[in-house]
Amino acid sequence: MEYSSLIIIIPFVIFFLLGLLGKRIKSYLSGLIGTIGVGVCVVIAYVIFYQYFFKIGKTNKVWREIIPLNFKWFHFTDKLQIDLGILLDPISIMMLVVITTVSFIVHIYSLGYMRGESGEQRYYAFLSLFVFSMLGLVLATNIFQMYIFWELVGVSSYLLIGFYYTRPMAVVASKKAFIVTRFADFGFLVGILILSYYTKTFNFNMLIKNNAALVTTLMKGEVFCGLSVITWVFALIFIGAAGKSAIFPLHIWLPDAMEGPTPASALIHAATMVVSGVYLIARLFPVYFFASHDVLKMIVFIGTFTALFGSIVAITQNDIKRVLAFSTISQISYMMVAIGISGYGGCNGSAYMASMFHLFTHAFFKSLLFLGAGSVIHLVHTNDINNMGGLHKYMPVTSISFFIACLSIVGVPPFSGFYSKDEILTAAFYTQPIVFWILLIIVGLTSFYMFRLYFLVFWNHVKKLNVNYVELHESSILMLVPLIVLSLFSVFGGLVPFSIFISTDSMSFHTRIDWTVAFMSIIVIIIGIVSATFLYLKKNDKSTKIAIFCGKFYKIVLHRFYLNEIWLWMTRIVIFKCICIPIKWFDKHVIDNSINELGLIIQKISFSIKLLQSGKLQFYILIFLAGVIGLTAISFILLGVV
Amino acid sequence: MIKMEYYLIISTLMFFIGIYGFITRKNMIAVLVSLELMLNAVEINFAVFNRYLFPNQFEGMFFTFFGIVITASETVVALAIIINAYRTIGNIEI
Numbered sequence: 001m002e003y004s005s006l007i008i009i010i011p012f013v014i015f016f017l018l019g020l021l022g023k024r025i026k027s028y029l030s031g032l033i034g035t036i037g038v039g040v041c042v043v044i045a046y047v048i049f050y051q052y053f054f055k056i057g058k059t060n061k062v063w064r065e066i067i068p069l070n071f072k073w074f075h076f077t078d079k080l081q082i083d084l085g086i087l088l089d090p091i092s093i094m095m096l097v098v099i100t101t102v103s104f105i106v107h108i109y110s111l112g113y114m115r116g117e118s119g120e121q122r123y124y125a126f127l128s129l130f131v132f133s134m135l136g137l138v139l140a141t142n143i144f145q146m147y148i149f150w151e152l153v154g155v156s157s158y159l160l161i162g163f164y165y166t167r168p169m170a171v172v173a174s175k176k177a178f179i180v181t182r183f184a185d186f187g188f189l190v191g192i193l194i195l196s197y198y199t200k201t202f203n204f205n206m207l208i209k210n211n212a213a214l215v216t217t218l219m220k221g222e223v224f225c226g227l228s229v230i231t232w233v234f235a236l237i238f239i240g241a242a243g244k245s246a247i248f249p250l251h252i253w254l255p256d257a258m259e260g261p262t263p264a265s266a267l268i269h270a271a272t273m274v275v276s277g278v279y280l281i282a283r284l285f286p287v288y289f290f291a292s293h294d295v296l297k298m299i300v301f302i303g304t305f306t307a308l309f310g311s312i313v314a315i316t317q318n319d320i321k322r323v324l325a326f327s328t329i330s331q332i333s334y335m336m337v338a339i340g341i342s343g344y345g346g347c348n349g350s351a352y353m354a355s356m357f358h359l360f361t362h363a364f365f366k367s368l369l370f371l372g373a374g375s376v377i378h379l380v381h382t383n384d385i386n387n388m389g390g391l392h393k394y395m396p397v398t399s400i401s402f403f404i405a406c407l408s409i410v411g412v413p414p415f416s417g418f419y420s421k422d423e424i425l426t427a428a429f430y431t432q433p434i435v436f437w438i439l440l441i442i443v444g445l446t447s448f449y450m451f452r453l454y455f456l457v458f459w460n461h462v463k464k465l466n467v468n469y470v471e472l473h474e475s476s477i478l479m480l481v482p483l484i485v486l487s488l489f490s491v492f493g494g495l496v497p498f499s500i501f502i503s504t505d506s507m508s509f510h511t512r513i514d515w516t517v518a519f520m521s522i523i524v525i526i527i528g529i530v531s532a533t534f535l536y537l538k539k540n541d542k543s544t545k546i547a548i549f550c551g552k553f554y555k556i557v558l559h560r561f562y563l564n565e566i567w568l569w570m571t572r573i574v575i576f577k578c579i580c581i582p583i584k585w586f587d588k589h590v591i592d593n594s595i596n597e598l599g600l601i602i603q604k605i606s607f608s609i610k611l612l613q614s615g616k617l618q619f620y621i622l623i624f625l626a627g628v629i630g631l632t633a634i635s636f637i638l639l640g641v642v
Numbered sequence: 643m644i645k646m647e648y649y650l651i652i653s654t655l656m657f658f659i660g661i662y663g664f665i666t667r668k669n670m671i672a673v674l675v676s677l678e679l680m681l682n683a684v685e686i687n688f689a690v691f692n693r694y695l696f697p698n699q700f701e702g703m704f705f706t707f708f709g710i711v712i713t714a715s716e717t718v719v720a721l722a723i724i725i726n727a728y729r730t731i732g733n734i735e736i
Contacts, residue, residue: 617736618665625661 001068007044011132018125027120034124035107045100063506065089079200085141090502095138098363105482106267112478130156142202161260173256180253184243191236208286215291234292245277248306258321262374271363278335300340307333311445316558338424349504354423357498361416365408368486372402375475390462399458401483408490410447419494426514447528455536649690656683670734
């Protein structure tokens, strides 16, 4: 399966091609090149998928890992070396399929959405860079390679958020996203380095082999600050994952990241990059399970909190993309929680499988939601849902696909979200009831805010718009086809028998729908949808009344619990004032001054000896003569003549 | 017979007069003249040392002749340069 390396090389080559050619090629041509390149990647991904799952993947009922390519990159010592390679196993192939499919669809959508924007070539080059780095991330054979690509996706996310670099908001948002994720990645890096210091390897296979025997034996008994080093390491790695996956309190960059072009948000900040944190934890799951169970508990705690937090905030937001961003935060935390509560082996590991399943279905319906939102924004030129309304009449296809995505995300059977959410809820129901009840509340909140969004945008009454009503029309065919395709994925994606392909111990197992849990979740969903319908379907002022009734609490939630302000305060007061200013003083007064003084002294010396270099020949001769006389005198004295 | 020291005093005087002229004069021809003075002082020294210290040998004398020839040719070259400089620049001040 050596051809699998092509899937990384092609986007990379296209990135260079488009990046170097720049404006020398026509914009539609660059879009076409990018789309075709990703199309080839899709084909390769599906071929790999077919070959792995139906031909060569299974030996003795176990999905084995295939490493078609591996070479040494840095060789430090015999035990410590950094490899680059490709690792094929069920979850990486699942990610491969998701990433290539969604990015292909997003590319096609962009052909319509980005038409006529200046810098389209740049956009497609960045998208290719992103696809390259994301594929490199999921195919990584070792944690260091993953880290490299981890940073690369961070960079491409930064570039795409700041795509409209003339807007100050976009520039600020891109910087914020980069700095916050970089801050988290620092934890990740430290974690990797400590891990490799003890285990002398970066390799995933080595780390998870024999139920993480390497980690448990080599790092046993090492204690730092009252916690074992194992806990430290895996908590630090989780911080990296939390930064990328927008887990509280490092989620603040994601809502702002919506300043980028909407298709890029759909690809990066909904479907692929933000789930890389979940993917990382899933990749290292056996280590987490066997070596550091405390960290898993922490993940469950933080994940549940973030999921609740995200869905509460999503209810009050008025920016269509912000609502979706908080929904993403909530759903990703769902996946994190699922990994956290999972057991190991067979049916015990069904939550792990459910997490991957939810990742899979979420990628499709969330990118569908984003693309639908993009179509709406493209039409009405605003993000504020208070300025939309009644758009169903004008864009029925978009509306229906958005509706399908809403049904899917809230988990109405038989849409895809139902299956994956049901698995998570079932697993929680039997292992951690408290978590289950919170997750159930979140299901209700999700259905409420999603339908609030849907009704406010597509139904309700038509509000004052920036554009003429005559101009309202359905989007172009290039933007509709992706919506339809993604709708199909959202409807039928749940039928994939995930438990056959993905499990904690690589063995297939069977799951069935637990109807008690499903029944409860359906009731909660109905409550959510009905209340949303009651409040938002028709024009009325009930919602404002409730907002006024809630008073302060509403305001706090609307301002996202003032977390941005808290972080800003932390940065301004703690980091800038307490750390940066003393350092700046030291730099200015001690380091700069010492260098300046040195320079001044040298300058003075050079001024005083500058006169010797007059350029007057006769003066030189005089000095020469003086030298000769002096030397003669000295030699006379030394020889003792005088 | 005149004492050797008298010759040496004369040559030393010539040498330092030459140095003085070489350093102070601005006219290139004057500088050249000073240079000649220094060289001639050295040649006097050669001749005198040979005559007084090693009367049976002639190396010093040959060296003097040699020096005179070199001085002459050097003067020719220097004068040519000075004349060229005068033609192009218009003066021969250093």
